[in-house]
Amino acid sequence: MRIGIPKEIKNNENRVAITPAGVMTLLHAGHEVVVEQDAGIGSGFTNEEYQEAGAQVVATAREAWGQEMVMKVKEPLKEEYDYFYEGLILFTYLHLAAEPELTKALIERKVIGIAYETVQSSNGSLPLLTPMSEVAGRMSAQIGAQFLEKSRGGMGILLGGIPGVRRGKVTVIGGGVVGTNAAKIASGLGADVTIVDLNPERLRQLDDIFGSSINTLMSNPLNIQEAIQESDLVIGAVLIPGAKAPKLVTEEMVSNMMEGSVIVDVAIDQGGIFETTDRITTHDNPTYEKHGVLHYAVANMPGAVPRTSTIGLTNVTVPYALQLANKGYQQAAKDNEPLCKGINTINGYVTYKAVAESHQLDYADIHDLLSQ
Ligand SMILES: NC(=O)C1=CN([C@@H]2O[C@H](COP(=O)(O)OP(=O)(O)OC[C@H]3O[C@@H](n4cnc5c(N)ncnc54)[C@H](O)[C@@H]3O)[C@@H](O)[C@H]2O)C=CC1
Numbered sequence: 458m459r460i461g462i463p464k465e466i467k468n469n470e471n472r473v474a475i476t477p478a479g480v481m482t483l484l485h486a487g488h489e490v491v492v493e494q495d496a497g498i499g500s501g502f503t504n505e506e507y508q509e510a511g512a513q514v515v516a517t518a519r520e521a522w523g524q525e526m527v528m529k530v531k532e533p534l535k536e537e538y539d540y541f542y543e544g545l546i547l548f549t550y551l552h553l554a555a556e557p558e559l560t561k562a563l564i565e566r567k568v569i570g571i572a573y574e575t576v577q578s579s580n581g582s583l584p585l586l587t588p589m590s591e592v593a594g595r596m597s598a599q600i601g602a603q604f605l606e607k608s609r610g611g612m613g614i615l616l617g618g619i620p621g622v623r624r625g626k627v628t629v630i631g632g633g634v635v636g637t638n639a640a641k642i643a644s645g646l647g648a649d650v651t652i653v654d655l656n657p658e659r660l661r662q663l664d665d666i667f668g669s670s671i672n673t674l675m676s677n678p679l680n681i682q683e684a685i686q687e688s689d690l691v692i693g694a695v696l697i698p699g700a701k702a703p704k705l706v707t708e709e710m711v712s713n714m715m716e717g718s719v720i721v722d723v724a725i726d727q728g729g730i731f732e733t734t735d736r737i738t739t740h741d742n743p744t745y746e747k748h749g750v751l752h753y754a755v756a757n758m759p760g761a762v763p764r765t766s767t768i769g770l771t772n773v774t775v776p777y778a779l780q781l782a783n784k785g786y787q788q789a790a791k792d793n794e795p796l797c798k799g800i801n802t803i804n805g806y807v808t809y810k811a812v813a814e815s816h817q818l819d820y821a822d823i824h825d826l827l828s829q
Pocket residue numbers: 574586587589590593630631632633634635636653654655656659676694695696697703705722723724725726727755756757758759
């Protein structure tokens with residue numbers, strides 16, 4: 458199969474969908490890889506390294522997009538929809554529940570859209586989301602700590618406090634991969650951390666992992682309201698796979714938060730869990746203020762640490778890309794149920810229920826379509 462790797466064009470998105478090592482893996486299996494010029498530069502991989510690994514380096518995005526399968530990092534932007542064609546296999550983050558126009562474009566052009574974030578193992582884990590959630594979770598505590606500084610717009614709190622001065626309070630809503638990694642870094646910085654989750658079993662696991670160094674709370678509106686009112690930093694880390702994020706924090710709750718406190722809504726890529734995170738921000742202009750609270754809502758946080766993120770991402774995506782390329786997407790999906798769950802659009806149909814529900818579109822069962 459011929460596999461194209463375009464350069465990412467989102468604001469400050471320096472990741473790339475494949476490393477030279479990944480190119481070699483695909484080449485050894487008999488495939489061809491076409492990389493857009495400078496696609497890897499932001500992650501520290503030169504055109505020469507891709508050529509030495511056996512890739513063809515091309516001058517334009519159109520050439521990279523003109524292959525049988527395209528691997529990317531971020532969901533395509535409007536400028537890229539024009540490259541879609543019937544039968545293209547697009548393997549990337551898609552976050553379609555929060556992207557009505559992209560969903561429409563994929564359906565109209567009959568693209569086979571396979572979303573990294575909905576590839577799901579039988580134990581419910583999301584293997585192609587996990588490494589980026591680890592990165593974003595760790596970053597969220599660092600970023601929150603920075604924006605609490607007075608010069609960055611925050612109230613001037615040091616998360617770890619000092620002897621004689623109280624530590625900062627951090628509430629993390631959602632105790633999965635992002636939440637756990639946020640809590641690790643925040644408690645490492647010395648903050649007083651509370652994790653809120655809906656799943657009692659997950660709360661038990663968190664209690665086993667962290668012991669008495671963090672607090673756990675059952676997710677309900679009252680607990681959330683009380684926890685965030687006294688928090689300096691609140692991190693949004695809830696996910697219902699494939700679905701639009703639930704708005705768990707109302708505007709009224711935000712209006713009762715302390716002046717100069719900070720919200721980092723990591724779940725913004727699925728629409729965000731705060732009523733007040735009503736827009737996506739960029740690395741260039743990452744925050745805005747509402748009700749005296751600083752809001753950070755960047756949807757590609759790992760793009761800021763591209764070297765770590767690209768290697769972490771491609772470690773997990775390349776084995777799946779290899780299956781798609783070796784067998785074709787139909788057989789690969791039939792043989793591998795977790796990969797099958799990644800298929801969100803095919804031949805003009807939406808095959809991920811939560812995406813169809815988000816946009817009131819008809820849903821088609823992928824298994825029925827694959828057996829036709
Ligand atoms: N902004 C960015 O750059 C990035 C964003 N993300 C996003 O971060 C979000 C979280 O991802 P993961 O941690 O990997 O997901 P996960 O599936 O590991 O964790 C989600 C957690 O939310 C909990 N949850 C569900 N409903 C809840 C509720 N009503 N109240 C409290 N907790 C609830 C679940 O029990 C689970 O523990 C996703 O939207 C993901 O796409 C991930 C990486 C980068």
